[in-house]
Amino acid sequence: MKFSYNWLREMVDGLDTSASELERLMTIKTAECEGVEEVGAALADASEAIVVAMETMGASHNRKATVETPRYGQKTVVCGAPNCRVGMRTVYLPVGKKIIEGIESDGMLASAAELGIGRDHSGIVELHEPFKLIADHVIEVDNKSLTHRPDLWGHYGMAREVAAITGNKLVDPVRAELPSSDAPIKVTVEDFALCPRYSALVFENVTIQPSPLWLQYRLEAIGLNPISNIVDVTNFVMAELAQPMHAFDADKLHGGEIIVRTARNGEKFAALNGESYELDSSNLVIADKAGAVALAGVIGGAVSAISDSTTRIVLESACFNASSVRKTSSKIKLRTDASMRFEKSQDPANTIRGLKRALQLLQEVSPGIRVAGGVVDAYRPQPAPAPIALNLDWLDRKIGKAVPAVEVRKILESLEFRVEETGPREFRVHVPSWRATKDVTIKDDLAEEVGRMIGYGTITPTAPLAPARVPPANEERAFHHRVRETAASQGFSEIYNYSFISEDRARAFGFDPAELVQVANPIAADQNLLRPTLLAGVWKSIVDNTRNFDSFRLFEIGREIHKDREIPHFTAAIFAKDDGMAGLLELKRLADCLLRGIRVEPAAAQSYEHPQRAGDVYFGDTRIGRLFEFHPRMVESGRAAVLDLDLPLLQKSQPPVARYQALRRFPTSAFDITVVGEARATIGAVQSAIPRSSGILSIDFLREFELPDGRRSLSFRITAGASDRTLSSEEVGAIRASAIEALTRSGYESRS
Amino acid sequence: MQEIIEKLHQDALAQLAEAATLEAVEAVRVDALGRKGKLAEISKQFGRLAPEERARLGKLLNTAKQELESNIDSRIAALESAALDKRLESEWIDLTTPAPGIRPGSLHPVTQVQKELEELFRSMGFAVLDGPEVESEYYNFDALNIPGDHPARDMQDTFWLKDGRLLRTHTSPVQVRGLETLKPPLKMIAPGRVFRNEEVDASHEHTFYQLEGMMVDRDVSVAHLIYFMKTFLSAIFKRDVTVRLRPGFFPFVEPGFELDIQCLICGGKGCPVCKQSGWVELCPCGLVHPAVLRYGGADPEEWSGFAFGLGLTRLAMMRYGIDDIRLFTGGDLRFLKQF
């Protein structure tokens, strides 16, 4: 929302605060301002001028004009404007002398665009009034910070704030009275919940013409496009009083009745903007006997729009339900200056003020205009908003500062709250109608009014007197941080990936899109699912980074999102241009660093996994993750090994707190055995084939050979011992014999 | 005989002085002191001597032996030391050789900022809570005093899910969850990933990180809020920070504020970073709205509190001077390895 400084000054008597200082004050006391811009700077040097003579310049479209200016005397200028004529009153700008087509031109005659007061540059400005325009400043306020303030969507609301801030007097621009005779039209509101108030005035003998320059300039300055006198007045009142208005061509309405009703399902509506909309019963319309003539609070209709031939108008000043307008506006994807205001819950009492102000202005911009009959005003009487009990001790405790009662009263009254003293340190506060629609309903809202006006900077920061307590621990988060630290210390770099994946990617990783959580309004069509695995993102990161690195390690901690729960996962990857074995074993070592005692059991590969390099990661009987290499089809430039662990399971699987065991007092014995198995006999299977009883302390893998016949020879060192004696050579021999026997039983051939 | 002993002694000392290897020293020792060595041979002849003479020469012989042994020991020590020096001399290593092996990796910049803040807030007695990324409309909006038709819903472009739930647009839902689980009095923070349905460019992301904070106790005031914000922002930025509150509208706080800090670049004089204003908008905050307390099961007549929302992604950008927010979720190790 843009605010004109000059406009505000008209309503704040004696305001002498500069625009930039006002911007600062508004920011810290009312709403966030986004900057101040000067408009109409050229007006400072401009002078009214009368064209006294004109000469053609050969074949040129330019003409030589002599003008008389009160400020600079007589001047000769070269002017190309087609509308320039002798006797015309226009505006002269002293921009310096220059030679145009051999003629010296001293200054120029200016178009509205050149003066910065409008967009028209088709010709020079024609004055019908004394020239009194001056430069202005426009203060732009962030719309988001006005979300809760229906009153600040008009200059008068902001002027009230400014007056309260500076201590100046607020001047109400509304002065006219409305005629009270019978209304020439009938208004029927079917549901006052959707339209709390509908007021209208009919005008006749209307002249449609451009607005006076001052009015065009006002609208232009705050970013509204001047159109014609009638429409400009409706926009002016909206920008001043926050009351949206609409003017219908009365002769294009059918029947003498306006009906405010919900649209019929499938009802067609042709809007002012040239678009056609199909409506349903959730949309509120203004209708005549023939059908919808306006979409309530959003936009007017094409058929009944003001045109150059309009002579009678119905001027609507209504209040529509905020959520109804918001729904309609978002449904048809059309936000207008009107809908933005109604969405904020406008004050029904404001409709009549809007009509009064419009009446004043129309008499000025449309000479000869007459009000036909009296005002029509359909509304359901609103209960007065409940007053708020405000205890001043409570207020002091809330703000953290003692604010004298007299100051509290002064602040509230300057914002037009009515304050009654009901007891010692007790106020009863009546909320003005324009703040009561949604904004101010509880005492906490009053604390804000007082706090912002005394200035939050006047409050002394104070440490709360709360007993010290040890906060409850978040074991899960602490565990995640430990996992991160471990991975980083082992050379892995942390990445973050998005939570969104595409259907194709989901399928590639073995998921049925129908089983996944789906985004109704995705940022892009291929980002419509929530990730049920971190693998898809990690895979993409691997592929992307192969462009810059020959080898790397990365990991991510993030949440898998399933329909019924979110599971934090740890996914690490190693990429290298080698045979891939080292990466897989490094990841296995990383898993062991995270949880001592994990093991990997080979398992059938998924389609994205290397068919011979995939396994489940176990701790005890619990499967806590997966270790695999990406299928070479997925990562073509090298080998990418991946470890994917379920973090809650990993955390739950932490070994119990260690218990001390007495140091071994007797020496142990060790012996090596070698077995031969099938080509894909695994080390793990051999180790688990040897019973762990009978004094065996550890079985360590030593080395392997591939025999000429393709079978695999595996050597192990077995360490045995007893806690109460040194084992005799007979006992060690027996252990060895039973180990070999167990291995033979399992189908391995023993070699010595 | 005395002369012979003295000569043998002198000869052995001379040979020892010339012995350049341990073997040569050993030869001298065997020759002079061995069981069949020259001094042993001499002592065999003592039997024929008078007892007084035998005692005198025996003493002389022992002295000679002792001196010789001592000289042999020091000769051996000298030779060993020389040999060690010589070996060590050959063991030069170029310590500027790059060390092999894996270097530590890196933690994501947001992780680092987040972890630091978690530790900071824990030290001030705040619990660290988590909330779900897939959130219900109730916790994300309704319980935060943002009913269905509230225009504030337009302030946050929401990713809606087909099952009616949504991706949380802020970490604020954890306020009500925290009230429910911890019960007042409480101090909590909730860092985490949030989502807004926005087009991505250098300064906008649909996925970013926030840190929610809340304290609920008896008679918590604006003065307390300012104190806490100033204290922990000074800790975050590691210098004394000047803060300023101004009105800001967020339905779940009342009064609501935007908190600005005095520009750390220009100290408030005005520069391009603060757009010449001297202030940089940092985070929204306010006193917890009574409706939110009620939704969380706390009686607003008994309890009050403050809440704030810090942008972790934004803090990381400020700390490391990162000018493109897309880098955070880009997974590019050229970027991530810098931290």
Ligand SMILES: [Zn+2]
């Ligand atoms: Zn600055």
